[in-house]
Structures are given as C-alpha cells and as structure tokens.
Amino acid sequence: METTALTSPSALGGLRVLDLSRVLAGPWAGQLLADLGADVVKVERPGAGDDTRAWGPPWLADADGHSTTESAYYLSANRNKRSVTIDLSRPEGQQLVRRLAVKADILIENYKLNGLRQYGLDYASLSALNPRLIYCSITGFGQTGPYAARAGYDFLIQGMGGLMSLTGREEGAEGAGPMKVGVALTDILTGLYASNAILAALAHRTSSGKGQYIDLALLDVQVACLANQASNYLVGGAAPVRMGNAHPNIVPYQDFPTADGHMIIAAGNDGQFAHLCDVLGQPGWATDPRFCSNPQRVRHRDALIALIRSVTVSRKTQDWVALMEVVGVPCGPINDLAGVFADPQVQARGLRIDLPHPQAGSVPLVANPIRMSDTPVQYRAAPPALGQHTDEVLASWLALTPPDVDALRRGSVV
Template sequence: MDKTLSVGALEGVRVLDLSRVLAGPWASQLLADLGADVVKVERPRTGDDTRAWGPPWLADGEGDATGESAYYLCANRNKRSVTIDISHPDGQALIKRMAAEADVFIENFKVGGLKQYGLDYASLKAVNSRLIYCSITGFGQDGPYASRAGYDFLIQGMGGLMSLTGRADGTEGAGPVKVGVALTDVMTGLYATVGILAALARRDRSGEGQHVDLSLLDVQIASLANQASNYLIGGMVPSRLGNAHPNIVPYQEFSTADGYMIIAVGNDGQFRHCCEALGLAGLAIDERFLTNPLRVKHRAELVALLEAATKTRNTREWVKAMEAVGVPCGPINNVAEVFEDQHVLARGVRVEMPHVSGGNVAMVANPIRMSESPVQYRSAPPRLGQHTDEVLLGWLRLSGEEVDTLRESKVL
C-alpha cells in the first residue's frame, strides 16, 4: 500500500478546540495527527497563553525569532488557528454554528466558565445532539474542589506523585520533587483522547453524543498505578526511594567510573546473570538474595555490594557487558544525547516541518505507528489566526463580506 495515498484513521472527524496550554492541546494534537480536522479557536491578538511562554523561540528562514515559543510548538501541529472573541455575542454565535458542524468539542475553562457565553454542554447539545463535548479541568465537574483552578505542578503534589519522587528521607537532598515535564497534563491529554475515541465509537452505534469529564487530579491518582495498589492492597503508604523501585531489587541507578547507569532486573534469572557480569556470582546463591522478596528485604546490603563493583568500569563497558547476558541496562541520557542515539535516529523520532515563517520546525514524532493509516505531518503549528478566513468560509460557508464585517467589529 502506498502510504502517501492513505488517509488518516480519523479522516472526516471535525474537532473544535477551545483549550489552551497543554492537556487539551495535547489531546487535540493527537486527534489531528490521526487525521482529524482540528480547528483551534484562540483569543484575538493574544491567542493561547503558551505562545508567550518563551524563550526559546522558533527562528524564521533568516534566523530571526518569529515570536512562536517552543512550548506552544510542541502541542499544536496539524491544526488550523482561528481567532474569535467569545465574549462578543457574534463570537458566541460563530462558535455555536461551528459546534453544529463539529463532531468533537474540547475545552479547559473553569467549571461553568462557558455557561455565561451559552457554550456549555447543555447549550451546544441543543444545537448538535451528536457532539462529543470534552471538558478538562483541575478537579472535575463536581466535588468540593470543582471551582478551583488546577495546574500540573499543584496536581502532582495533591495527587501523590511528589510524595513518591525525590531522594529518600534521611538522605542528602531529601524532599519532594516534581517530575521534570508536565506529566499530569500530558497523561490527561492521553486519557482525554481515549475518552473521546470511545465516545465516538459509541455514537456510531447510538447516534448520540455525550459529555466527557476529565480531571487532572483523577488522572494523576489513576496514574499512580502500582504505588496506589501497594497502598490499597497492602496498607503501606509509599515513600520516596530516589531512583529505586518499591517492589523490585535491583532496579535503580548505579554509579560507574564515569557517571551513572540503570540496571533493571526483573526476575531471578536476570539477577543471576547480572551478578555474573559484575564478577559477583556468589551473590546469586547468597541466602539473603535468592528471591526478589528477599532482595527487597535486604535492599541496602545488596545495593552497596553491587555498587562497589559498578564503580570499577565506565558506563559504556557495563552496558555492553549487561546486554551480552540479557540484563536490561542503559545510560542516563540528557535530551541532546537522546536525539543523537542511533536507535532514536533509526526510528525517525525527530521530524522537520516547514513553517509559514520560512523556517522549519523540529518536532517529536507521534509514537503511534499504524500500518494502514499512518500519522501524517500535514502542517506545522499555525500562526495566530492563520486560518480564520479559510475556516469561516469553508466550515460555515460565510461570504467574504461577512468575514470582513466580523473583523471590523473586532469579533475576529
């Protein structure tokens, strides 16, 4: 099959995106990557908050800054940008008309924030009963915290993630640490996408749309995975262990002669091979370390013995030795090293897209690889309002004179 002639899996799905910053745009970018027509509605003159979250800025064809922030660029490819002032009655009317033509509506206003404009779920359902309306908030549509604003950093703390991240109490540098990317926002975008796709599948059977309610706090708690289960099943409150694993040993970073490496032993056979590679075969038959539960019990003793050996050679040598015996092992790369890695290069994880400014945008490829409807990189993240006329003339079939009038009234 000629992949250049294939269409996206979501070809024909129209998405009206009123979200800003990261969680909502992450979801809409994923839908756009999969072939949906995503129209990003932004405030006139200022647009998405993240457009101003720089430096760094994208350079144009002459090497000059364009004013497009790297942050904004990471989550807005394959979309069309339209500027509409939703505080203006004519702007509200435009959004309603667009919603009547859309399959999906995404927003991340505070709970009830769009009701004053007549753009809440009940109002838009009245004009399009098939609409999938996805709301992303910090704390959900109900509950005692529903009216609060929610940000990723705050939710990482409230949702338990920071209680698990950082050096163990009593060690140097101990204390809670947030994850180095806005991971709660990213995961919420992924969960939102799953919910939207499930709602679209149900609509195919029932003909009815529905409201999808996503809470950053709910997502963060759900993403605690085994750590939440450790508490719910075992009654143990998980604590910070640095880079160690609460249930598996050895499964952490180890010092080497020139830095650090990660050893991730998942079973007793791998532990035996690890010990042999380190020249510590006797540890594999030591009664303290025969099974994983015993290794967890004697964690401190075992780690000290292993690290005494790992410090004697450099990371590259250890990785080669561990790979030779089937023990998962690898370096701790910085971001530059990630994009220089031979495997990452072979997988095409970096993509270049031409930008309207005349330069190119380097972006991270979508990790979903589909054999029959692959992701297509159709367009770079748009300039503010780049497609306003195109969308209003196409989606709503307005005349050029009507668009000019709306612009003169500062609706656009």
C-alpha cells in the same frame, strides 16, 4: 504553511474537532486527534491566543536567526491544527462558535467550572443544537466535589495527587524532599485519557447516534496513574515513601555509579539477576540466601545495592551496557536531551521530525510515537500562527464569504 491532503488514508479522516482548550492537557488531546487525521480547529483569543504562545524563551528562530513569536512550549502541542481567532466575549463571536459546534463531531475545552455557560457554549446548550456532539471538558478537579470551582495546574496536582510524595531523594539523604516530575506529566496523561475517552464516545455514537459529555479532572487522572504505588497503599496499608531512583517492589532496579557517570540496571526477575551477577564477576550473589529471590533482595536491599555499587564503579557506562546487552540484562545510560536525540535507536525510529514553517523555513518537532500499518500518523502542517486559518475555516465550515469575514474582522469579532 497551509494544510495539505496526503495520499495515505487516515484513521480519523473526516472528523471535525473544535478545540477551545489552552496550555497543555486539552491541546495535547487535540494534537493526537489531529495526528490521526481529524480536522482540528483551534479557537483562540484575537491578539493573544493560547497562553503558551507567550511562554518563552526559547523561541523559534526565523531563517535569519532572529526570534519569532512562536514559543517552543506552544510548538510542542499544536501540530496539524488550524488556528481561528474569535472573541468569545462578543455575542457575534459566541454565535460563530455555536455555528462551528453544529458542524463539529468533537469539542474540547478546559475552561473553569461553568466558564462557558455564560456564553451559551456549555454542553447542554450545544448538544441541543447538535445531539451528536461529543463534548470533552478538562478541569483541575472535575465538575463535582468541594474543589470543583478551583483552578488546577499540573504542578499543584502533582503535589495534591501524591506524585510528589513518591518523587525525590529518600528522607535523610542530601537534597531530600518532595520533587515534581521534570515535565507536566499530569497534563500529558490527562490529554491521553481525554483522547481515549473521545474515541470511546465516537465508537458508542456509531451505534447510538448520540454524542455525550466527558468530565475529565487532572486530580482524577493523577490519582489513577499512581498505579502500583496506589495499590501498594490500598493493599498494604502503608503510604509509600520517596526512594530516589529505587523501585519499591523490585531489586536491583535503579541507578548505579560507573567510572564515568551513572547507568540504570533494571533486573526484573531472578534470571536476569543471575546474569547480572555473572557480568559483575560475582556469581555467588545469585545463590546467596539473602539475594536468591526478589522478595529476599527487597528485604536486603541496602546490603545488595552497596555490593553492586562497589563493582559498577570499575568500568565506564558504555562498557557495562555492552556487557549487559550480551546476556539480556536491561541496562542503559542516563541521557540528557542531547544524548536522547543523538541515540541511534531514537534516530532509527524517526523521533525527530522537521515540518515546513512560514517564518522559520522549518520547525523541529517530536514525532508521534504511534505506528499504524494501514492508517499511519500524518504530519500535515506545523503548529499554526495565530489566526492563520480564520478565513479558510469560516469559509469551509460555515460557507462565509470574504466580505462576511472582513465584516467580522472590522467589528473585532475575529
């Protein structure tokens, strides 16, 4: 499917992004900018492309049910982009990227420290050609410090950055031990920080006329996103520990067993706790000195949780959810992904989208969660096939003719 113009205005229409990143953090940032209307050109290795193209199964199935070469992983982070193949190891390929960078507003890359300097594609080289260029580098550990030259992956950073010390069953429980989050959350958060930084740099460029360099590290992002847990340590002096699904500062705020499974109760204040006690048929708990305020409930956590669990097993999850909703106590099921996409709220919000795809007919994707009244997110194109837009991008950005591109292709440059 080729990109098509849509009638609604876009927030970032007219901006050009050169995306030299692979895997998840950089592509996630690029996809967000693309959803908001930017023309994002994904530069990939000829014949191979983004590493995640090979990270299957599962693979997207074609109209006859046969597997294509498009992995579900790749599809998750590359919507609305155009794919160009260029061999950066070739001088001719490096020159092509330099020419594209001159036409770009933004460049995103996640090569290792100084990885693009050998090709003359580092910030110093490209900003000399295009002083308005906003150049975002994403690495595991940043451009400075003793670990700067190390490769960094999400799983590694979740461990080094403290997240795994907080995730998993409490010490002594069956199955206890550090646990990573079920998605590459550090990569995703880094992509979101990257897009925020890029938009801030764009705002600054409006007044200054100058681009700038953005140094983003997965480790920095992971530590920053420890949020209240980092603050608990810095203020209280004690390192937080794994607590399973419990909350370090709020009680009750965790999972509870029911007659047919489990549910989550998240009573965030004393009023909600009082309503919870009424629903559970135990109004006296709300005035019990051990439980009447959140600090007391945290102090007597074990006793209160045992009492609540003894009651919640008496009804089914959906029965409890319905009763809690009436009195405003936050409560819900623990869905698998089939349950997520069957949920009426998820369906009402349109969180699944289907885009036309040249091999599969259509591809199912998760919608962008941003809702904007005047410049809504646009879904212009499915994630591109490898090199799908090489000819059209080189023509539209660099005015290369078909014979020019054919010559590059014969020379294995593109």
